[in-house]
Amino acid sequence: MKKTIWLDNAATSFPKPDAVAAAVENYIRHIGATMGRSSYEAAQDAGLTAYTLRESFCRLFRFDRPDHVILTAGATMGLNMILQGLLKPGDHCIVTSMEHNAVMRPLTQLQKQGVTFDRIPCGTCGIPDPADILPLIRPETRLVLVTHASNVSGGIIDIEAIGRICAARGIFFAVDAAQTAGHLPVDFAGAQLSALCVPGHKGLLGPQGIGALLLAPELAAVLTPLITGGTGSASDSEDQPRFMPDRFESGTANMPGIYGLSAALTFLEDKGIAAVRSHELALTEQFLTGLSDIPGIRVPGPAGAMDRAGVVSVDFTERDNAECAYRLEKEFGILTRCGLHCAPAAHRTLGTFPQGTVRFSFSFFNTPGEIDAALHAIRHISSGER
Numbered sequence: 001m002k003k004t005i006w007l008d009n010a011a012t013s014f015p016k017p018d019a020v021a022a023a024v025e026n027y028i029r030h031i032g033a034t035m036g037r038s039s040y041e042a043a044q045d046a047g048l049t050a051y052t053l054r055e056s057f058c059r060l061f062r063f064d065r066p067d068h069v070i071l072t073a074g075a076t077m078g079l080n081m082i083l084q085g086l087l088k089p090g091d092h093c094i095v096t097s098m099e100h101n102a103v104m105r106p107l108t109q110l111q112k113q114g115v116t117f118d119r120i121p122c123g124t125c126g127i128p129d130p131a132d133i134l135p136l137i138r139p140e141t142r143l144v145l146v147t148h149a150s151n152v153s154g155g156i157i158d159i160e161a162i163g164r165i166c167a168a169r170g171i172f173f174a175v176d177a178a179q180t181a182g183h184l185p186v187d188f189a190g191a192q193l194s195a196l197c198v199p200g201h202k203g204l205l206g207p208q209g210i211g212a213l214l215l216a217p218e219l220a221a222v223l224t225p226l227i228t229g230g231t232g233s234a235s236d237s238e239d240q241p242r243f244m245p246d247r248f249e250s251g252t253a254n255m256p257g258i259y260g261l262s263a264a265l266t267f268l269e270d271k272g273i274a275a276v277r278s279h280e281l282a283l284t285e286q287f288l289t290g291l292s293d294i295p296g297i298r299v300p301g302p303a304g305a306m307d308r309a310g311v312v313s314v315d316f317t318e319r320d321n322a323e324c325a326y327r328l329e330k331e332f333g334i335l336t337r338c339g340l341h342c343a344p345a346a347h348r349t350l351g352t353f354p355q356g357t358v359r360f361s362f363s364f365f366n367t368p369g370e371i372d373a374a375l376h377a378i379r380h381i382s383s384g385e386r
């Protein structure tokens with residue numbers, strides 16, 4: 001493979017720690033068993049690894065119930081489990097104007113069945129004022145669901161402030177941490193969350209197809225499981241078990257994903273989220289500073305790196321963004337993502353709809369030299385040189 005610079009970590013992180021590939025290979029070659037299905041040694045290893053993973057999630061997100069960490073296929077699945085499992089006709093939900101389609105598509109489908117929703121306006125910089133939720137709350141408001149950071153601008157939303165508003169009114173509060181998990185501290189207890197949805201393959205540095213939904217017991221008690229079926233437990237009954245996590249984990253689990261993600265979380269714990277954040281913050285600062293004197297581009301979202309996850313969108317105002325992304329790859333080996341990033345509402349909010357943007361997104365493995373290379377390439381493309 002040609003040497004490239006991967007700046008598409010908001011879509012999926014690459015590379016992964018070596019230990020992740022080793023753990024997946026070890027599982028495929030030497031373990032092979034499914035958790036909770038048999039009692040031989042390999043099955044016990046599988047069960048123990050899954051439990052260890054739940055405990056790692058608890059430490060990472062300050063959550064105290066490993067049995068309420070549901071292993072999912074990713075953020076989309078967790079978000080669907082919350083939205084479709086909770087909201088009934090007549091219920092009302094509040095989201096922001098920056099949400100990903102992983103939230104907006106299930107919500108739009110539910111709207112056709114009688115669920116209503118409102119969006120907190122976020123202004124052109126894409127960050128809502130938490131107080132703007134207050135006029136949207138109605139007696140039938142059952143859920144507030146917000147992204148922790150935009151996958152288009154990287155703008156970080158103050159979930160602690162929103163959590164206080166929801167807790168004071170007894171409204172369930174769920175957070176989509178697809179762009180913050182593994183990148184910055186996410187505090188389930190501190191933000192008084194009812195649910196946290198995370199993918200394993202982005203900032204958590206694990207493989208695709210595995211993620212988690214952390215569920216507060218009060219929400220777990222009223223949530224209807226989206227998928228029911230075999231759990232390997234309570235096999236004498238045709239009723240879905242009420243106990244956790246089995247209530248929400250039917251079917252054979254993604255065991256290679258569980259082994260890989262477990263190794264990834266161990267890697268992250270060793271490094272420390274504070275160190276990851278400080279590295280990515282420095283890269284984001286370097287990138288924003290470098291962009292500030294390049295003509296012919298617009299950078300939507302907050303001005304300061306502190307207010308962003310490591311995600312920066314660039315709109316080449318005098319060129320075609322898709323062609324710019326193509327040239328970044330072909331001429332400079334720089335991999336980005338161009339378009340609307342499954343978040344049309346966010347682009348409408350930021351004023352970049354329908355042209356979209358070229359998104360640059362960073363991980364722990366990126367270096368200052370790679371940021372310099374990206375800045376050089378953007379300057380070259382924006383100047384119109386060939």
Ligand SMILES: Cc1ncc(COP(=O)(O)O)c(C=O)c1O
Pocket residue numbers: 010011073074075076077100102147149150151176178179199200
């Ligand atoms: C903000 C946000 N939410 C949800 C998702 C969906 O994550 P997944 O594709 O891992 O289910 C993404 C992925 O791009 C995202 O950026």
